[in-house]
Amino acid sequence: MTTSTTPLPARIKAIRQLSGDTSLFTLQLLKQSPTQQTTPARFQPGQFLQLSVAGVGEAPISYCGLPSVNGSIELCIRKAGRVTTALHSAVVGDGVAVRGPFGHGFPLEQYTGTNLLLVAGGLGMAPLRSLLLALLQRRSCFGALTLLYGAKAPDALLFRHELADLATRKDLSIRLAVDRAGACPPGIPSCSVALLPDLLEGLEIVPQRTAVPLCGPSAAYRSLIPPLLALGIPPERIHLSLERRMQCGTGVCGHCAVGTLLCCIDGPVFAYSALQAIEGAL
Amino acid sequence: MKRPRLAIAGLSGCSGCQLALLNCEAELSLLLEQVECQFFPLAISPVELTGRYDLALVEGCCTSRHDTFLLRELRKRSSRLIALGTCAAWGGVAAMGNDRPRSRLRRQVYGNQPIPADGVPRPVSTVVTVDATVHGCPPEPAELLALLADLLHDTLPLQRSFPVCCDCRMRENLCLLQERGMLCLGLLTAGGCDARCPSLGVPCEGCRGPVPEANVTEALTIYRQKGFDAPTVLGRLRRFCPEWQYGSGA
């Protein structure tokens, strides 16, 4: 019961700046939730939690790392409004509070044995990193693994160093795109000046055996989905994470309806087939 | 924790927004402990701008050269600048006569006697960028205190967008416009005052300025049905904000 309403205390354990306005926050839960089964640290990639800064408010944030048993949580947060600005002026050791996990994540169980094409635009990399790490943990269960990731400029690419390391792996193919070239910070794996959909060109895809987890802004969805469909990917295997205004995260505040679905409990990850007919879903 | 530095300044106005703060008698001593109020001519001497400010609160509209100078100076020195109250946000009562030539208004008051040059009263945001706005003539004490609490939490107030009617209906008031045929501007006015006036049976005079997406066209139709012609209503609307967007809210 408490998980749905009372945020649990946590402490900021580490802050790592990833780009001009985005940092990776590692939180440490200070208390287990009273009902042991659910803890904000155990989740499915694609799920989110509600992060509170006392005196400022609460914001929905996607998990960006792996579930943990010791109560450690990684979140990648962009400075955007009240809560996120307050967070960006916080320092290691400061207290925050969390409740979650909420929503439906990516359907990992469906992915066994399939090829996966992960496509991230901008901050969409946050939940997809969580997914990618989970896939790599059980790498042998899945087929070919490809990550396409686009950002505005080279210095806006999140997790640059991690990506550079991952790029050396044989069992994962990574393609990066930036809207405009810029000073290239060191350690960046090769990236092309291109739009995200351009990265699809020349990819070898077996449409019937591929699932596409997608995460990015609406504009990215609108430009990516038609070419994906054209490649023959079935709409029910395109999984995208939607952003909506959220207050409660538990399906009662009435803010996040997409058609007659609620983003917070029916999503935030939806199969495209469920959204196709809905006005303004993307 | 370092105490945030605060500057509170008045341009052309009645000092009401600043007084609203001094009227928070019960909270004043706590406030004085929490923030360093370095520039506040109404209540603190000496008057001098020094260093940088975490927050500048600016009351009043920008009329004279002196107003403009002070405003620019505050903007340069402050991380955040808040337009405090309706004059700062919209021009307020002083801008009510902006539909007439300024020289004519001046002649009406001073005849042909020479007076120092002045300008046309205008909102603060036409001169400098504004980080947030607190509405009201005067602002609600609770909103002022929330703003200062936000300062202590390193953030800015949420800018909301509902009309006074929303406050009014939440208080379960009988609608003065519909049931009493009074010229209540609650439909078009930014809420947040807890419907102070209608709750006492006094129609809203629009002291908080336009609500975002105000549907003036439709409101004029409704007011006309209640017997108020457009010039009367527009005159009322201009009491606190000289320039309204008339387009339908759609």
Place this chain on the structure above:
Amino acid sequence: MAVVRNIDQIARVEGHGRLRLVQRQGRVIEARFELYESLRLFEALVVGRCFDEIPAIVCRICSICSTIHKVAALQTVEAALGVTVSPQTALLRQLAVQGGQIESHALHLFCLALPDYLDCGGLAGLARKIPHELTQGLAIKALGNQIQEQVGGRAIHPFNLLLGGMGTVPTRDRLQRLADDLRAAIAAAGASIALIAGLDGALPPLPVVPGCAVDCASSLVGTHLATTDGVRIGADDAYDWLDEQLTGTSTAKVSNFGGKGPYLVGPLARLNLNAPLEPAAKAAFRHHRSALIAASPAGSNLARTIELLQAVERAGRLIDELLQNGLHPEQPVSPQVASGSATVLCEAPRGLLLHQYRFDADGRCTAAQVVTPTAINQRALKLSLAALVDRLPAATADEFRLQAERLVRCFDPCISCAVH
């Protein structure tokens, strides 16, 4: 060679005023207090507006005096259009005005003036030096605001005071609670008289300025002006007699008093013109009589403190009277629209206030005049500053400035009002 030094903005007064000191050979030879508030031109803004809009607009002339401006405008419009309000409304208006008086006087004394005598710059310093007195003072100030809130609907720019009546009559419970709190505050208000009287004024002896006030009973509204030197002017002639002119570099007009004067308006003038007093205030006045009768403007703060006590007592008595009469819901009287004009004289916290409006047959305002106490006081202040220059021949500019600011604050100037 003369050197001019500007103190660009005097702090702890309402509005924008600067002190200009002219020095020769290190000595201050002239001091001027100039008001440079931006023009808002209320007297022109209301022209063309319907009579029922005037009070809500002009009350925005000043926040500290908004209640008395509102009431003055209401009474003027009502007088012009021949409206009489119920005795209950009349009492409630008086009560609101007393609330305004309490708030204004307490603000000045406890927030703006006291630091002058305790060698600090404002509230933070006071909180360190006299925490107990400050808390008490702020509590009295809060009471003034609560009265304005209960009766006027809001502490600043009261909206519940309407043409012809009230929006909603306050409830018995609320008024009773206020009356209890007011009664309890009498002691604290009395203690503040001792506090102010005990402070070293430090200002050198200055000339006495004759006083001028509305000849009114305790209602603060009256029909005549009276001066300590025996002039008596009816409301209809008052505007002409005050004879406002623009002079010098201030944006506020100055009164010429029909070629006489200058006169001082405000608490000291009221006490010198025998404004009726409640028992405790009367006793305090008797006790301090010698420091008040025919005193220079430097005595203003003491006079103001006695008036603070007076307002606390008076407000309590007004509530008693209201409760005794029983509270009745009432509908505002709607005026007949007709042409007309009227002038109302009343006492704002800082002194004489005049509102005058003229309406055409459609009820639209064709002319408006507002004369405010701070504007009127400019000549008295000028005279006092000149005397200060004479009395402090050896002072350095900084020493002089300190005294000059003290003197200015004795007048409790309200510059938004003065310029309007």
Place this chain on the structure above:
Amino acid sequence: MPSLLLPHADIKAWLDRLGTDGELHAPLRGRDGAVRFDVVQQGVIPDLQALRSLLPPKKYLLPPNDTVLRYTQADGYHLPLQATTRLILLGLHPCDLAAIAYLDRQFFGDQPDPIYAARRQRLTLIGSSCRPDAYCSCHLSPSPLPAACDLFLHQTATGFLLMPETPRGSAICQATADLLRDYEPKPPPSPRDHFGVAMPPPPQTELDPRLPDWQELANHCLGCGACSLACPTCSCFELLEFGGLDGRTAERLLRWDNCLFKGHAEVAGGHSFQKDRAQRFRYRYRHKYRGYGPLQGVPSCVGCGRCRVQCPAGLDLRPLAERLEKGAP
């Protein structure tokens, strides 16, 4: 079993007795002529003929401004203390009862909302029959919701027929048995009979954004929020956090929101997922006539007519609903 009749003459005595088991709230007509649910003082007779209160009884379950969490440095976030006085709500019409049933389903869901649950538990609901007017559309509500209550009062010419529906309701009847008479003629109708008729379940097709009706509604809508605030099942809320001036405490406030407000679907940076009012009308429409989330397929309009009465522009979604919900898309 014979029904129980409370004769008109004994109502006052009955009410006084009721009030001993909790605070009695019922529709009262104020001096301004408006009807509001409020506490019934001894000796005051509530207006049981009144058709609709300004605010619906949702204010007892989901107050318009409600502190839902407090924060202190020592204890972190915690639930505020809840008042536990029992409340008896009397004079709830079948539509308002159905609306409470709707809120129950929403807030009890998988995980009950603790504050709602506590508030709900302390309520005793006493319904009463009514005579719908032209604004009511309860007879058109295709709602599967029950008009459930503890006790239902059926108004007749001679008095009220008391129909207990729960043990709590029966207990009230027993405790006041001396004031009640047996009433033989025929069994009174159940509350459900007062409310709703079978209509085809709502079609789950998407709403056609090209219908001119949306733009027409949008042009006239003032965005004042009256409709949703007055609606017994509109329950959109926002959560606002206010920090204390001490910098160490905070409280989180739940405040009614409205899907027609500009900010309803706005996210950081000012982007909105419901950009224009026409689109927002479809949002409202979906919730009212088709339901969303776990309550998909459960229309939430119970036909009380408040939105139509209170809209200053006189807007009415009902004719459109009649057109769109009769099976056709």
